[in-house]
Structures are given as C-alpha cells and as structure tokens.
Amino acid sequence: MMREAAQVIFLVLFLTHVVYAQDISIIDAEAQFSDMKPDLGAVFMKIENRGSDDSIIGARVSIPGVIAELHDVKDGAMVKIDRIFLPGERTVELKKGSLHIMLFNLPIEVKEGDEFTLTLILEKAGKKDVKVRFQKSHMHHH
Numbered sequence: 001m002m003r004e005a006a007q008v009i010f011l012v013l014f015l016t017h018v019v020y021a022q023d024i025s026i027i028d029a030e031a032q033f034s035d036m037k038p039d040l041g042a043v044f045m046k047i048e049n050r051g052s053d054d055s056i057i058g059a060r061v062s063i064p065g066v067i068a069e070l071h072d073v074k075d076g077a078m079v080k081i082d083r084i085f086l087p088g089e090r091t092v093e094l095k096k097g098s099l100h101i102m103l104f105n106l107p108i109e110v111k112e113g114d115e116f117t118l119t120l121i122l123e124k125a126g127k128k129d130v131k132v133r134f135q136k137s138h139m140h141h142h
C-alpha cells in the first residue's frame with residue numbers, strides 16, 4: 001500500500017511539467033527613453049518559453065527609486081496589466097505599441113548606453129535576471 005502510494009506520488013511529480021527559470025530565454029532586451037518625459041522609459045524584448053505556460057507577474061530594476069510596471073497598449077493608450085502571459089513553447093514579443101515593461105522615475109543621471117538589471121518575477125519559474133541597456137533611438141509611438 002505504501003509502495004503503491006509512493007509510486008503514484010512519483011508518477012504525479014514526473015508528469016507535472018514544471019517551468020524552470022532556464023526554460024525561459026530573453027532575446028534582444030533593450031530599454032528606451034520616452035520622447036514625452038525624460039523620466040519615463042520602456043523595456044522591450046523577446047521572451048522564449050521552452051517549458052509550459054507561465055506568466056510574468058511583476059518586475060524590478062536595479063536603479064534605485066525606479067518603478068517598473070507591466071503595460072499593454074489598448075486602443076492607442078497604455079494600460080497597466082497584472083500579468084504578461086507566456087504560453088508554453090512559444091515566444092512572446094514585448095515591442096512598441098504592444099506589451100512592454102514601463103519604467104517610472106528614471107533619474108536624470110541615467111544615460112544612453114547605461115546598463116541595469118531587470119528582474120522578471122515569474123509565477124512558476126521564479127525570478128529571472130536580465131541585463132538591459134538604454135538604446136539611442138527614442139520611442140516614437142508611445
């Protein structure tokens with residue numbers, strides 16, 4: 001009986017497809033300053049999920065005082081969202097006019113070429129650190 005129970009538990013653990021941080025790859029991450037306000041910025045990237053479904057449920061940045069929010073664009077206006085869904089075995093693109101990570105309260109000292117660490121908080125896979133650099137080109141349609 002105990003042996004059977006152990007086998008069932010093993011089978012359940014084996015069949016449950018877990019998402020690990022290494023199943024998530026970040027491609028072409030970059031930050032851009034807003035044209036409208038110098039203390040605003042946005043982060044864009046491609047997120048490849050080789051595991052099963054997961055979601056980004058928050059983000060932090062290594063620049064003191066800067067607040068990161070998950071955003072989407074609906075009917076031409078930015079909206080704050082609770083999560084960015086990352087379907088299993090798919091790549092989601094964060095890009096201008098669509099999903100992005102918004103940065104508020106950027107200090108005036110932050111310049112083009114500066115690098116910081118973005119920490120993505122994933123619902124299942126845990127935290128994922130990404131190196132991001134501010135690019136020259138500014139956002140035009142944000």
Ligand SMILES: [Cu+2]
Pocket residue numbers: 042071072078079100101102
């Ligand atoms: Cu935004």
